[in-house]
Amino acid sequence: MSIHRITVVGAGYVGLTTGACLASFGHRVVCADVDAGKIARLRAGKVDILEAGLPELVAAGLAAGTLAFEVGAAAAVQDAEAVFLCVPTPMAADGTADLSAVASVAAELGALLPAGCVVVNKSTVPVGTAEWVRRLLGRDDVAVVSNPEFLREGSAVHDFLHPDRIVVGSADEPAARRIAELYSPLRAPVVCTNAASAELIKYAANCFLAVKLSYVNAVAELCETFGAEIDAVTAGMGHDPRIGQAFLRPGPGWGGPCLPKDASALLRLAEGRGVRFDLLQAAVDDNARQSRRVVRRLADELGKPLDGARIGLLGLAFKPGTNDLRGSPALQVAELLADAGAEVVAHDPAVHRELPRITVVGDAYLAVKEVDAVLLVTEWPQFRELDWPAVADLMDGGLVFDARNHLDPAVLERSGLRWRGIGRQAAA
Structure with missing residues (x-):
């Protein structure tokens, strides 16, 4: 595996985990963030995020000289071979994904990126964002790749180092292969596709889990009505390999920073193209109650x-x-x-x-x-x-x-x- 110079823009739980894990492979990684206080703490090895194993990875990267931190992205990209965008894409007031942070970074970095650099959308973004970012950058000599993350908070380091799959998508296949090669120590299956497919994979996966959770909550309500036991019902369901045991635990509804916003964003995307997604809408409505x-x-x-x-x-x-x-x-x-x-x-x-x-x-x-x-x-x-x-x-x-x-x-x-x-x- 070649050693590469990587910049990660955004030092939240996705960005910091991505940077620290890539540094553990021997890559030279700089994590940049606009929060000067956060960067000062990270330079001192202090991690604000509660993530198992992350403080140790950051400390190891700092000690080995493979991980560094900078205030602002401009100072961190001048010799980068790959720039990962790990900035927030929260839900906007209309239910769509707010891409203002992505747009701001693209506008700032467009003229600063070295020729041949690959910009990587790691944040969860709507279908079409890779092409939109490419136009914002205004650089024919810089490729844009979609490489969605599949990290669960609380186990992000484990998920990064033991992935089910690596997804990369781009109109520039050699650029996509270059990004896939960064993960070669993991020996995980690689899905190499176009950018639209890669972007949709993330939304489709998260929203399927949301539907599954809404389904099991409805089944739990039936159990209460009929005197059945949900644990026995889900055990019987989960032994079917077509269903599996994961995400069959009932509760007070699904939430967190990802599933609600991703479900809303996918519904708005479908609506914008005239596609009815009644199944997902029903899962969202059921979850609200x-x-x-x-x-x-x-x-x-x-x-x-x-x-x-x-x-x-x-x-x-x-x-x-x-x-x-x-x-x-x-x-x-x-x-x-x-x-x-x-x-x-x-x-x-x-x-x-x-x-x-x-x-x-x-x-x-x-x-x-x-x-x-x-x-x-x-x-x-x-x-x-x-x-x-x-x-x-x-x-x-x-x-x-x-x-x-x-x-x-x-x-x-x-x-x-x-x-x-x-x-x-x-x-x-």
Whole structure:
């Protein structure tokens, strides 16, 4: 494998993970970001992002001299052979992907890129963005490649180093092959295609997972109606290799920084081309009611109005292993509880900031003290290890509503608590 000079624009969880992992292969990588404070901390080896293995990779890259950090992209691209764009593409007010950061970087770098450089769209972007970026750059001697990321927050390093596939797409096939070669130490399957296909692969994959999650939440509701057990149903489904076990866990709805915005963006893309995507729209609509369903079931199990009730909320991040609150179902549930007049006291092992309408405490036992009910919404492993008899003593009420089916019902029942879950019956 040849050693290449790579610039990564954007030092968020995708950019920093990409840069640190490519540096671990021996490539010379410079990560650039507009946040001078973040760059100063990274130069000192301090990683703000909660990602397993990432601080160690950054430290190793700094020590080996394969990883460096710069404020602003202009100073980092002058001798780059590949420039990865890892900038935010959040959901705009109209539901489309906001490409203003991509446009800003392309306008800034167009005249600065060395001849023969390859610009790589790593961010999740709509179909047609590679061609749009090529026009913005205004450079016939610079190729643009789509190379979407498939990283899960909390396991981004593992996902980068153990990928299911590498996707690269471009009208310039040699440029696409050059980018694919950067990943050669991984020995993963490579899908080399045109840019439009590569861009659509990312949206199609994420939106399929969103549909699957909405489907299993609907099946869980059926289980509650018929007295079936969702764990048995999904086990029976998941043994079918055409379905698989992944993404068959019910919960309070799917969220996070990716699935909601990607579903919205793909729907807007389809709409713009006159293509009906009713299946995806139905999945989005169904997901919107899941947080309301959880709150309604909590009220039903509590047997009294939520107005004036004190609820202990376990979990705030959108998933365990991260401190990211973007699109978190837990926050949606907390807002609905507050709207209903409940007092919400919350604890999350990775979230230590003040939040509106929620009292955030630094200890799970403080979150359950004198509450009418406990509601688990993020499946941190630490919550399974709580001293549940002690929790029972601290609570005023005895209801634990487990919106992730994460806890052991038998343990809670032996502790004198009343466990309720999603798509499951109470412990015998």
